[in-house]
Amino acid sequence: MSDLYLYILVMSVVTYLVRMLPLVLMRREIHNRFIRSFLYYVPYACLAAMTVPAIFFATDHLISAALGFACALFLAYKEQSLIRVALGACIVVFLAERVLVFVGML
Amino acid sequence: MNTFRKGIAGGIPIALGYFAVSFSFGILAVKGGIHPLTAALISLTNVTSAGQFAGLTIILASGSLWEMALTQFIINLRYSLMSLSISQKLDAKLPLWHRFLMAFGMTDEIFGISAVQKNPLAPSFMYGAMAVAIPGWVLGTLVGGLAGSVLPAFLLSALGVALYGMFIAIIIPPAKADPAVLAVVLLSMGLSCLFYFLPLLKQVSSGFVIIIVTVVVAGLMAWLKPVEEEPSDV
Numbered sequence: 001m002s003d004l005y006l007y008i009l010v011m012s013v014v015t016y017l018v019r020m021l022p023l024v025l026m027r028r029e030i031h032n033r034f035i036r037s038f039l040y041y042v043p044y045a046c047l048a049a050m051t052v053p054a055i056f057f058a059t060d061h062l063i064s065a066a067l068g069f070a071c072a073l074f075l076a077y078k079e080q081s082l083i084r085v086a087l088g089a090c091i092v093v094f095l096a097e098r099v100l101v102f103v104g105m106l
Numbered sequence: 107m108n109t110f111r112k113g114i115a116g117g118i119p120i121a122l123g124y125f126a127v128s129f130s131f132g133i134l135a136v137k138g139g140i141h142p143l144t145a146a147l148i149s150l151t152n153v154t155s156a157g158q159f160a161g162l163t164i165i166l167a168s169g170s171l172w173e174m175a176l177t178q179f180i181i182n183l184r185y186s187l188m189s190l191s192i193s194q195k196l197d198a199k200l201p202l203w204h205r206f207l208m209a210f211g212m213t214d215e216i217f218g219i220s221a222v223q224k225n226p227l228a229p230s231f232m233y234g235a236m237a238v239a240i241p242g243w244v245l246g247t248l249v250g251g252l253a254g255s256v257l258p259a260f261l262l263s264a265l266g267v268a269l270y271g272m273f274i275a276i277i278i279p280p281a282k283a284d285p286a287v288l289a290v291v292l293l294s295m296g297l298s299c300l301f302y303f304l305p306l307l308k309q310v311s312s313g314f315v316i317i318i319v320t321v322v323v324a325g326l327m328a329w330l331k332p333v334e335e336e337p338s339d340v
Contacts, residue, residue, distance in 0.1 A: 004140070007161070007164070008151060010175050011158075011161045012151035012152050015152050015153075015157055018178070018183060020206060021186070024209070026193060033332045033333070035328075036333060037327070038325055038328040039184065040328075041286075041287070041290045041328055042324045043277075044281065044290045044294070045324045046181050047273040048295050050156060050273060050316055053302045058266035059267060060263040064263070069274075072275070082276070083119075083126055084275075086269070087268070089268065093264040094263075094264035097263060
């Protein structure tokens with residue numbers, strides 16, 4: 001399993017460099033508008049791509065996952081905190097799966 | 107209140123949120139056959155939700171180290187923008203070692219509370235936030251990893267959406283305020299689905315799907331809808 005530690009090493013070194021280099025090297029502001037725009041959109045593109053479609057397969061049933069997703073969208077739209085959105089989605093999945101078990105679909 | 111204690115105060119709600127989310131990371135890692143302590147080590151050395159989540163996917167799929175490096179680089183590229191923004195808020199005479207240390211705690215949330223502090227930003231504010239948020243992140247992973255194996259399956263299923271819930275909480279409010287961000291979110295979700303369902307595209311590993319979708323969509327929107335000149339005080 002030494003491979004595992006190699007993965008962790010690569011992961012953490014790259015992650016640290018990405019955080020550290022701009023802070024240490026770049027003392028001036030980036031003026032290239034395209035690069036600034038690209039960097040501005042990156043987190044949203046990446047998080048959205050990671051969430052869909054993966055969230056639909058993260059639970060025991062597609063229906064409970066879809067309801068959890070809908071709940072998270074609603075709470076996030078209402079600008080609730082990270083923890084409330086995350087836990088709200090979990091609770092909805094939990095409740096939905098109790099119902100699915102009850103009606104014999106799970 | 108000194109800046110370190112102010113940082114701690116700001117870091118407490120972050121630590122609670124981190125605990126819940128890293129709890130599910132610990133569960134996922136252990137489910138994939140990784141020891142809880144190793145999962146905690148990943149959290150301690152990376153302190154990044156999206157990056158660790160994608161990294162775990164690559165580890166479990168036995169992806170290449172290049173794929174790992176490239177994925178971490180692309181997914182965490184946003185931290186460069188944050189570091190850049192914070193670098194504009196620092197005292198020019200600040201000793202270099204502070205920049206090395208602060209960089210370690212540059213997460214979405216710690217950046218968020220630091221970016222709204224008055225200029226110049228005191229490094230001790232970030233250290234205060236890091237002092238509570240990072241232990242929250244690592245402990246959550248450890249507890250999740252340990253409890254994950256004894257928790258009943260129906261609870262694990264419910265907790266499976268926690269991380270995605272957090273991602274949604276990060277992307278939706280800005281998407282509400284900015285139509286361009288909304289377009290980015292919808293395009294990325296759509297493109298990511300294409301990779302999941304279409305034959306041929308389906309064979310691309312999930313780490314690369316994230317890279318490709320991110321670069322294509324962020325690049326396209328940066329070209330179509332470049333951001334306005336930023337205000338001088340960010």
